[in-house]
Amino acid sequence: WLYTKVPQSLLPSYKNLFLAQLSEIEPNVFLRPFLEVIRSEDTTGPITGLALTSVNKFLSYALIDPSHEGTAEGMENMADAVTHARFVGTDPASDEVVLMKILQVLRTLLLTPVGAHLTNESVCEIMQSCFRICFEMRLSELLRKSAEHTLVDMVQLLFTRAGGMSDSSKWKKQKRSPRPPRHATKVSPGTEQPATNGTVMPSNITDGVTFIDAPSPISSGNSENTSSAVSPATDSGLELSSQTTSKEDLTDLDQVNSLGFSAAIPSSEPSATEHPHQPEPQNEGLRVEKTQSASVESIPEVLEECTSVTEHSDSASVHDMDYVNPRGVRFTQSSQKEGIALVPYGLPCIRELFRFLISLTNPHDRHNSEVMIHMGLQLLTVALESAPVANCQSLLGLLKDELCRHLFQLLSVERLNLYAASLRVCFLLFESMREHLKFQLEMYIKKLMEIITVENPKMPYEMKEMALEAIVQLWRIPSFVTELYINYDCDYYCSNLFEDLTKLLSKNAFPVSGQLYTTHLLSLEALLTVIDSTEAHCQAKVLSNIHQQEKEVVKPSTETASSTKEPSNITVSTALSKTESSLSLSFLAEKNIPRKPTRFSCLLPRTQELMEIKSKKKLLITGTEQFNQKPRKGIQFLQEKNLLAIPMDNNEVAQWLRENPRLDKKMIGEFVSDRKNIDLLESFVGTFNFQGLRLDEALRLYLEAFRLPGEAPVIHRLLEAFTEHWRKSNGSPFANSDACFALAYAVIMLNTDQHNHNVRKQNVPMTLEEFRKNLKGVNGGKDFEQDILEDMYHAIKNDEIVMPEEQTGLVKENYIWNVLLHRGATDEGIFLHVPPGSYDHDLFTMTWGPTIAALSYVFDKSLDETIIQKAISGFRKCAMISAHYGLSDVFDNLIISLCKFTALSSESIENLPSVFGSNPKAHIAAKTVFHLAHRHGDILREGWKNIMEAMLQLFRAELLPKAMVEVEDFVDPNGKISLQREETPSNRGESTVLSFVSWLTLSGTEQSGMRGPSTENQEAKRMALECIKQCDPEKLITESKFLQLESLQELMKALISVTPDEETYDEEDAAFCLEMLLRIVLENRDRVGCVWQAVRDHLYHLCVHALEFCFLVERAVVGLLRLAIRLLRREEISAQVLLSLRILLMMKPSMLSRVSHQVAYGLHELLKTNAANIHSGDDWYTLFTLLECIGSGVKPPPALQVTARADNDTGAQSDSEISLSYHPSDVSLDRGYTSDSEVYADHSKQGKMHRSVTDVDVVNSGWLVVGKDDIDSPKPMAGLSRQGPSPLVNQYSLTVGLDLGPHDTKSLMKCVESLSFIVRDAAHVTPENFELCVKTIRIFVEASLNGGYKSQEKRAKSHKYDGKANRFKKKPKENSLRRSRASSQHQSHSHSDEEDDESVPASYHTVSLQLLDLMHTLHTRAATIYSSWAEEQRHLEAAGKKIEADSQTLWSNCWCPLLQGIAWLCCDARRQVRMQALTYLQRALLVHDLQALDALEWESCFNKVLFPLLTKLLENVSPADVGGMEETRMRASTLLSKVFLQHLSPLLSLTTFAALWLTILDFMDKYMHAGSSDLLLEAIPESLKNMLLVMDTAGIFHSADSRTGYSDLWEITWERIDCFLPRLRDELFKQTVIQGTVPTEPHPQKPVAPALPASAAHLAPLEKSSELGASGESPVAIRGASGSPLSAVASVKMSPVTDVPPHMAQSPLILQPLASPLQVGVPPMTLPIILNPALIEATSPVPLLATARPTDPMTTSEVN
Secondary structure: OHHHHHHHHHHHHHHHHHOOOHHHOOHHHHHHHHHHHHHOOOOEHHHHHHHHHHHHHHHHOOOOOOOOOOHHHHHHHHHHHHHOOEEEOOOHHHHHHHHHHHHHHHHHHHHOHHHHHOOHHHHHHHHHHHHHHHHOOOOOHHHHHHHHHHHHHHHHHHHHHHOOOOOHHHHHHOOOOOOOHHHHHOOOOOOOOOOOOOOOOHHHHHOOOOOOOOOOOOOHHHHHHHHOOOOOOOEOOEOOOOOOOOOOOOOOOHHHHHHOOOOOOOOOOOOOOOOOOOOOOOOHHHHOOOOOEEEHHHOOOOOOOOOOHHHOOOOOOHHHOOOOOOOOOOOOOOOOOOOOOOOOOOHHHHHHHHHHHHHHOOOOOOOOOHHHHHHHHHHHHHHHHHOOHHHOHHHHHHHHHHHHHHHHHHOOOOOHHHHHHHHHHHHHHHHHHHHHOHHHHHHHHHHHHHHHHOOOOOOOHHHHHHHHHHHHHHHHOOOHHHHHHHHHHOOOOOOOHHHHHHHHHHHHOOOOOOOOOHHHHHHHHHHHHHHHHHHHHHHHHHHOOOOOOOOOOOOHHHHHHHHHHHHHHHHHHHHHHOOOOHHHHHHHHHHHOOOOOOOOOOOOOOHHHHHHHHHHHHHHHHHHHHHHHOHHHHHHHHHHOOOOOOOOOHHHHHHHHHHOOOOOHHHHHHHHHOHHHHHHHHHHHHOOOOOOOOHHHHHHHHHHOOOOOOOHHHHHHHHHHHHHHHHHHOOOOOOOHHHHHHHHHHHHHHHHHHHOHHHHHHOOOOOHHHHHHHOOOOEOOEOOOHHHHHHHHHHHHHOOOOOOOOOOHHHHHHHHHHHHHHHHHOHHHOOOOOOOOOOHHHHHHHHHHHHHHHHHHHHHHOOOHHHHHHHHHHHHHHHHHHHHHOOHHHHHHHHHHHHHHOOOOOOOOOOHHHHHHOOHHHHHHHHHHHHHHHHHHHHOOOHHHHHHHHHHHHHHOOOOOHHHHEEEOOOOOOOEEEOOOOEOHHHHOOOHHHHHHHHHHOOHHHHHHHHOOOHHHHHHHHHHHHHHHHHOOHHHHHHHHHOOHHHHHHHHHHHHOOOOOOOOOOHHHHHHHHHHHHHHHHHOHHHHHHOHHHHHHHHHHHHHOOOOOOHHHHHHHHHHHHHHHHHOOOHHHHHHHHHHOHHHHHOOHHHHHHOHHHHHHHHHHHHHHHHHHOOOHHHHHHHHHHHHHHHHOEOOOHHHOOOOOOOOOOOOOOHHHHHOOOOHHHHOOOOOOOOHHHHHHHOOOOOOOOOOOOHHHHHHOOOOOOOOOOOOOOOOOOOHHHHOOOOOOOOOOOOOOOOEOOOOHHHHHHHHHHHHHHHHOHHHOOOOOHHHHHHHHHHHHHHHHHHOHHHHHHHHHHHHHOOHHHOOEOOOOOOOOOOOEEOHHHHOOOOHHHOOHHHHHHHHHHHHHHHHHHHHHHHHHHHHHHHHHHHHHHHHOOOOOOOOOOHHHHHHHHHHHHHHHHHHHOOOOOHHHHHHHHHHHHHHHOOHHHHHOOHHHHHHHHHHHHHHHHHHHHOOOOOOOHHHHHHHHHHHHHHHHHHHHHOHHHHHOOOOHHHHHHHHHHHHHHHHOOOOOHHHHHHHHHHHHHHHHHHHHOOOOEOOOOOOOEOHHHHHHHHHHHHHOOOHHHHHOHHHOOOOOOOOOOOOOOOOOOOOHHHHHHHHHHHHHHHHOOOOOOEEOOEOOOOOEOOOOEEOOOOOOOOOOHHHHHOOOOOOOOOOOOOOOOOOOOOOOOOOHHHOOOOOOOOOOOOOOOOOOOOHHHHO
16 A cells, blocks of 8 residues: 555646756645655655655755745755654664664754754754764664764854854844845855845855755765764855954844845744744654654653753743743744744754753762763864854853862762763863853862872873873963963962962972882973963064163063953954844954953053962951951951051942952951951842842841841841841832841741751751741731742752851862852953963973973983973073073073083093993083073073083083183293193103103003093093084183173183182183183273272282282283283273282282283383374383392382282282372372382382281381392391381482392393384383383393303202292092193293203393493483474473483483493493493493583592492403403503593583592592403503693682692692502603692582581491491481481492592592482482492582572481
C-alpha cells in the first residue's frame, strides 16, 4: 500500500517541475511530499533516510530560493518535520544511520543561507534534538560524537550571528506590523552589494561565504569534513562587520537585506507573533508505537534544565520568548496562518541556548554527568571564541553569575579534563570581558594561586602546571598585568594581586630540589612576560624618539598619548554607528566611555597618586586588623593616620564599614548596635538603598552587611533603625512604624524557624497559614495584604537569609558569591582598561628583583641551550629597560649577578684560562656583561667595580688583547712597553744550580707536565682568548667619552680603588688599572675638568706616598707626564695640569732620581709640544725646578716635600692649596725681578707641613747655604742650620750654592736639550721664565762641571745600597705560585752611565759646550729681548710688574748670572771646556751692550764674576793638566786687567775704588806664586805694569793736597806690591821713589766709615780659623754698619790664602754699604753676608730690597 500510495501522491506534484524554474515554485510545494515521508510513522528507516537525503540535497545544492516569500514557512515546516521524524526501526545500526542523516539535515538547514528564516522556536528544537542524540548513552560513540560536532558548528554559527544582534530589551518596543518597504533597501555597514527590492542577486548565494559550498553534494558520511568549511567570522553569506569592529552592535538583523528579500517579508525587525505560542498537547497516544519504531523524540529527555525562561529574562516580553513546556522537552511549532509573517530567530534562542549550556556545567547538579559537563564547557568555549558575548546584557548577566560560579567550582574537581576545559573557558572570559568581571577575576587568580602553592600530596603535579600555564596565558594579554596592578594593587579593598603573584612566581621559579621542572620554567616565563612587554614598549618609545626627560614614570608623553587614544576610539565607533538605529547609538555611547573609579583623579592616574593610594592601603589594612580585634582601636588608628576625620564623622565611618570587605561582620554588628553609637547606626542604615524593595528583600540586604547580635534589645535597636529607613524610602507603606517593625521581626523569626537546625529538631516548621495567623491584625488593627505575606513566606522558605559567618559549605559559598555580585554592581566593580605600557616603570621596579634572581638561578642550574638563551635574553631586556628608565641600581645588580657567572672572580689565576675557556656558560655571561656595559654604560654605577675586577682577572691570566697591556713609554726605543713583564728565574729565591739539579731529578712524567700546558688547556686558552676578543674590553675605554659624567666618575673611582693601600694589592694590577684610568682621562679630554681632581689625587698618592721605588711609581710618573703633554693644549685645564706636575717635586728625592730618565724624556716632549701653552711664571717655575731636580740632582724645594705625618691624609689638598696664589708682583712691586728664594718661598705653602710650622714661618724661612761638600763632611754647624729649612744663594760665589745630589747623565743631556729648545726659540723665552731659565742653566753648568765628577762621587757612596739585581723586580708574594717577573727592559733606564762609561766624558763634554753656547746666546740677546718686552708692555699698558730694559735690570737679571755661569765653566777640569769658556767670558765681558753699565755694576762684576773666578782658579782644579791650568790662570789674570783698564773711568767714581784695586793687587800677588812654570811669573808683572801706567797716566795716584803730591792710594799700592814685586817700582817710577812712606788719613773726598772695633774683634777669630784651615769654613757673625746684629748665620767661603798683610788686621777698611740691587735672588730678609777674606775691605752688608741709588742708603732696621 505504501508503495502504491506514495508515488501516486508524489507524481502529480512533480509534473509542473519541467514546466517552470524550481525557484518560482513555493518551497512548501516541492518539499511537502518529502517532509510527509519523514513525519510518517509508518515508513521504514531506509525510506525515511532517502527522504532526508533528498531534503539535504535541496538545501546543499541551494535549490531553495532564500528570497522567495514561502521560504520561511518551508524552512519552518522542514525543521518541524526533521525534529519530529518518525520511522519504523529495524536494527540499531541502520537506525543510527537515519539518526545520522537527521543530524546532517539539521546541520545543513541551520548553516545554509535559508536557515536564517528559522524562528527562535525551531532553532531551539533543532539544538535540542542534537543534544538528545549527544547525551543518549545507548547510542554508539560515533553517532554521539557526530552530534557533538554538529552542535559545535551550530553553536559557532549562532554565536557568530549573536555578535551582530542587538539585545532583547529592544524587541518588545517593535511594532508587530511588517516593516515598511523602505527599510528593505537599507544596507547594513557590512554588506557588499545593496539588494534592490524583489530582485535576486545570484551572487549572494554563491559568492557570499556559505558555510556549505553549494556545488558539493553532501553525503551522510562527510559531515565532519564539511564542518571545517565553517568560517567563524561570517555567517551564511553575510559579511558581518561586527567582527572587525567588535564595539559595533548592528541593528536587528539588517543584514538579511543582503539576501534580497522582497519587501513583503519583514526581514529585519523580528516582530512578535500576535499570539503566544501554544504548547502542543502531549499526545501520548501518538507515542505508543511499535516496539521497533524509532524517533528522535523517543530518546529519553535529558534536558530537564530547560524550565521556563521567564526568570532569566531581563526585561523581555512574553512574546519574545520561546515557550517551553514544563518538562522542557519540545518546542512546538505554531501553525502559521496566512498573512502573518514568521519572525527569523534572534537573541532569545541564543540566550536560551547559552543558559542551557551554562546549566550543563553545574557540578552540583546531580543530573549532570561528567560527559555533559565536558560537553557544556566545550560548547561554551566555542561560543566565547565566536562572539563578544559581553555586548548582550542578558548574556552578560548569565555570564557574571552562573557561568563564573560553575567554572570556579569546577577548578576544585579532580578530573583533569574538566579542570583543563574550565581553565580554557576562564581564559576566554577574562581575556575579553574582564572589565565586567572585576571581582570574579580576583577570585579566579586567588584560586589559581592556591592551587599552585598548596602542599597537598593528592594534588596532581599537572594541575599546578596547568594553573601556572593559565597565569602565563593571562599575563601575555597586552596590558593585563598593568590592569591587575591598577585595579587590584591600587584598590583599597582588593588583594595586591600583582605583587602577590610576582612573589609567588619568583619563589616558584626556584627549585627546592635543585632540579628544573616545567613549573619553574613556567613561573620564569610569566615573570619574563612583564619584562618582554615592557621592553617592547621601551624599544617603541626609543624608536619613536619619545625620550623621557624627567625621571618620573608616567611621563607626560604617555599620558597625552593615552588621553588622545581614548576619544579617538569613541569617535571611530560613533562614526560606525551612525548607520544604526538611534537606540543602538545610545547603547554604544553609554557602553564605550570608560567609567572612572572613584579613587582616581583621572582615567590614567600619575604614579605619585598610585603611590599614595598604596601607602593608604597599607594603613587601611592595619586599621582593619585592629578594628577586627577592637573596633574603637581601629577607628582611632585611622584617625591618627588622617584617614578618618577627627572628631568622628558618622557618615564617613558608616561608608567605610559598608565598603571594606575585610572587616569582621560580627564586629561591625557590635559596633553599630552599641548604645553610644546611635547616630552612627542611623548613618549606617542610611547607606542602604531600599527603594522599590519588598520588606524581606530589604531586610536580606541589610542583614548581609553585619552579623546580627543575639541580645533582644540590640536587635530591637537595629530593626527599629531599619524599618524607619525602609518606610521613608518606600513612601510609608503599612499603617504605622510599629506594623512595619512587627513584620520585619516576623520575617526574622520565620527565617530562624525554617532554617535553624536546633529549632527544626523540636518543632515542625511553620506553614504559610501559621505565618499569616501570627500577623493577624498587626497592621494598625488590620491585616497585611495576603499576597505580600505569601510571597515573603515562599521567598524566605526557599532561600534562607544567611547570617554572615554562621553557615558553612554551599550556603556559605552562596552567601560569599552574592556579596561578590553586589560589590561588582557598585562603583567598586569598575575595571579600568589602560593603554599598554602605561605603568611599565612601576611594574618593573616591583618585578626586577624577583625576576633577576629567578633568571640567575635558572641560568646557573640549567644545561639546556634554549633555556640559557632565554635567561640571557631576559637579562638583556632587563638591562634595556633599566637603561631606558635610568635605574642604575637595577643595572648594577644585573651586572653583578652576571659577573658571578663569568667564573672570572672565583677561579685562581693558574686555572683561569682553562676553566674559563672550557665553560661556554661563562663565555655567554662574559659577552653579555661586556655587551651590556658597552651598550648601557651610562647607567652603570657600582657595577663598574665588578667589571673592572673581571678585567683585572683577565689581565692577570694574560687573556687581554695585546693593545690593552701595552702602554706608552718615553724611554723605550719602541715607545711602548708591556705591563706584563717577563719572568726572571733568579727571583725564585734559589740559585740556578739548585734549580738545575731539581730539574734533573724530576721524574719523566712530572717533567713533561712542566714543559707546557696540555692540548686541552691550549685549546681552552684559545677559546678564552677568542671569547675575550669578541667581548672587546678595549671598547670600554675608547667609548668612555660617550658616558654620562656620573657613570664616568664611578668607572674612574673603581679604577682608582686599586691602590697600594689594599691588602690584596698587586703592583701589576695597580699599574694596569692606572693605565686604563689614564687612557680614559685622555679619551675624555673634552671634559677632563670634571674628573681631574680625582685623577690628580690618585697620582699624588701613588707618587708621593710610595714607600719604595717600584714599577707602579714609574708608571704613575710617566702617566702624569703623558696627561700633561696631551692636556696642555686645553686652555681650561692647562693651569691645573701644570700645577699637578709639582707632584713630582713632592716625591722623595731618591725616588725622583730613579725616574729621572722618564721625567727628562717626558719633559722634553712636553716642552717641545706645548711650550707655547705655558704662560704663568708659576708654571715655568715648576718646570724649571723639575728640570733642575732630575738633570742635576738638586733636592726638590723642601717646602714641597711631604713630611711624614701620623695623620695620613693622602692626596687631599687641592691644586689651589699647592699653588698658594703666587704673584711675584705682590712682593716686588718696584724691583723688576724676583729673587730665587722668594720663588721658592711662595710655593711653599703645602698642606703637608708639620702642623707646628705655620705658613708664616715657612714663607719667612729662606734657603740655607750649604757648601757643596757638606754632605760628605761632618758638619759642626748642624745645630745652627735648623732655623730655616731652605738655603740662600751666595752671590759672591760662582756656584749656585745648591746641594746637587747624584744625577743621571742621560737625564742631564735630555734636560739640556729641553733647555736649549726653549732658549733657541725666542718665542719661548718670556719675562716669566727668563730668570728661571738662567738659573737652571747655571745649575746644569755646575752639574756638568768636570764631567759630572760630583755626581759620580756621590753615586759611588749613595748607591751602594741599591744592588742592581733588586731593581724593578716584583717582590715575590709569599705562598703564591704567581710568577714573579722583573723587567729586563727597565734595568737600562736607570743610571745608564754605569753601563756605558766610555761615552760619559764625551756626553758631558757636549753638555758643557752646549750650556756655554746657551749662556752666550742668552747673554748677547738679553738686551734686545728685554727692550722688546718693555716695548710690548708699553703698548699693552699692562698693570702689575713693569718690565724695565735698563742696564741695571739687565745686569742683575741676566748678565751677571750668565757671566757667573760662564766663569764657573772656566774652572772646569777639562782643558777644552775651560778654554772655550774663557773665550766666551772674554767676549761676553767686552760685548758692546755692557758698555752701558755704570760703576757700581762694574764693581759687582769684579766682586761677583772675576774675583770668584780667580779665587777658584787658584785651587788645583785639574791636577793632571798642569800646563793647561797655567795657561788658564794667565788668561784669566789678563782678562782681569783688561776689564779693569777698559772700565777704569767709571770705576774711579766708586767710593770703594781703593778696596777694589787692592783686591786686584792681592790676586796678582797670589797668581805670581801659583804656577810652577814661568808663564805667570812673566805675565803678571806685565799686566801689572800696564795697569799702573794707565792709572798713572790718568792721574789717579796724584794728589795736590799731599806733601809728596801723591795720594794715599799710591802709598797703599806700593806697600802691597812691594810684598811680591819689590823691584817693580824702581823699574817703572824711578824718579818718584820716596823711602819711608808715612801712612796718612784716607782721601777726604772719599768718606770712609769709622773703623768699628766690633768688626775688628769679629774678624780676628776669622783669620785665626782660616789659618788653622778648618776645612776653610767657620761661623762668622758680622754686625751691620748701623751696629744692629745680622740675624741669620751662614758659613763663609774663605780662600785658602793665609798671608794676610798685618796692617789689614789693624785697621780694616769698612766701606759704605753697597746700595745697588745687583744680587740675583736674595730673599726678603736680613742676611749673613758671604765674604771672601780678600774682599773684606772691599765689601760690606748688602741691602736686601731695592733702594734708590747710593744717595739714600737704607738702614738695616728698615730692611728688617
